[in-house]
Amino acid sequence: MKAKISDTSRLRIGVDGEGVTTLVAFMLCPLACEYCLNPQTLSDSYPFKEYTPEELYMELRKDELYFLATGGGVTFGGGEPLLNHQFIKEFRNVCGDQWKINLETSLNVPSSFLETVIPVTDEYLIDIKDMNPAIYKSYTGKDNSPVIGNLRTLAERGLAGRCVIRIPLIHGYNTPEDVARSESEVVALGFDRIDKFEYDIDYAKRKRDLQNA
Amino acid sequence: MLKEIRRRIAMENDIEFVTSECRHKGSCAGTCPKCEAEVAYLESQLAARKRLGKVVKVVGLSMGLAALAPVTFTSCHPHDGDMEVLQGDIAAPNQPNDQEPKKLGGDVAIAPDQILE
Numbered sequence: 001m002k003a004k005i006s007d008t009s010r011l012r013i014g015v016d017g018e019g020v021t022t023l024v025a026f027m028l029c030p031l032a033c034e035y036c037l038n039p040q041t042l043s044d045s046y047p048f049k050e051y052t053p054e055e056l057y058m059e060l061r062k063d064e065l066y067f068l069a070t071g072g073g074v075t076f077g078g079g080e081p082l083l084n085h086q087f088i089k090e091f092r093n094v095c096g097d098q099w100k101i102n103l104e105t106s107l108n109v110p111s112s113f114l115e116t117v118i119p120v121t122d123e124y125l126i127d128i129k130d131m132n133p134a135i136y137k138s139y140t141g142k143d144n145s146p147v148i149g150n151l152r153t154l155a156e157r158g159l160a161g162r163c164v165i166r167i168p169l170i171h172g173y174n175t176p177e178d179v180a181r182s183e184s185e186v187v188a189l190g191f192d193r194i195d196k197f198e199y200d201i202d203y204a205k206r207k208r209d210l211q212n213a
Numbered sequence: 214m215l216k217e218i219r220r221r222i223a224m225e226n227d228i229e230f231v232t233s234e235c236r237h238k239g240s241c242a243g244t245c246p247k248c249e250a251e252v253a254y255l256e257s258q259l260a261a262r263k264r265l266g267k268v269v270k271v272v273g274l275s276m277g278l279a280a281l282a283p284v285t286f287t288s289c290h291p292h293d294g295d296m297e298v299l300q301g302d303i304a305a306p307n308q309p310n311d312q313e314p315k316k317l318g319g320d321v322a323i324a325p326d327q328i329l330e
Contacts (some may be wrong), residue, residue: 011243013214065252069218069275
């Protein structure tokens with residue numbers, strides 16, 4: 001089993017999960033967000049490396065002391081990490097129980113993909129974009145019913161406390177009022193760790209331009 | 214911060230740990246030769262203690278230390294305490310839900326170094 005990985009970023013502290021983490025960015029994503037921050041993951045035409053779970057573990061284990069000392073580990077992002085759900089499950093088998101495994105995900109995947117990783121995941125960082133289906137489709141090009149279904153699954157399993165729900169204010173797509181409505185909806189589902197922020201679209205544009213240069 | 218974690222691991226395991234100021238210039242992600250050499254030294258010392266049947270203490274030694282600030286790079290010259298917060302990172306959220314949206318540099322992007330400078 002191999003996965004296409006765009007890049008890894010080591011020794012991150014307090015940015016995507018508890019403790020010291022390594023961010024692993026998978027290739028490919030089902031969404032087509034205008035302000036995607038990692039456009040280099042969206043197409044196989046950009047550089048990537050292929051890893052087996054064992055190969056990835058051997059590369060990441062150089063930071064194991066930091067992971068263990070700080071309660072950190074690996075944050076899988078991308079791209080959409082849940083497209084590689086079987087890889088993540090197998091990675092847990094390889095790395096053991098002591099590393100944290102966090103997912104930075106949109107949850108816009110079939111429910112079976114989420115089911116695969118629930119037993120091996122410590123924390124979910126979920127960017128829901130906007131709960132309004134029309135806004136979501138306008139920004140991502142996709143329907144958000146899988147997102148809502150997967151949020152319900154996590155809440156019903158008693159996993160809401162392990163989830164951080166990110167609700168962005170997206171220039172040209174939603175308003176602060178929309179953000180507040182989305183927040184009310186996810187709180188009603190049982191989530192209480194909410195991270196509201198505003199996309200820096202200038203940063204995203206600069207990065208995309210650089211990527212296309 | 215990473216140096217402090219290394220120092221704490223050494224102290225808790227009775228490992229002699231003499232760190233010197235490195236000559237690395239500019240931002241260091243904790244991956245400069247000096248940092249990596251210190252980690253390798255600690256790992257070898259811990260492995261030696263395990264072989265002797267000694268209890269090794271690493272898990273959870275620095276819990277909470279890493280929650281102090283969102284950081285991805287530290288400077289190890291002139292002193293390791295310097296930190297640079299990179300655009301594109303998001304702090305672990307712990308603010309109350311009633312706060313106004315904050316403007317951040319984006320999500321958890323992996324960015325080519327040149328646009329972060």
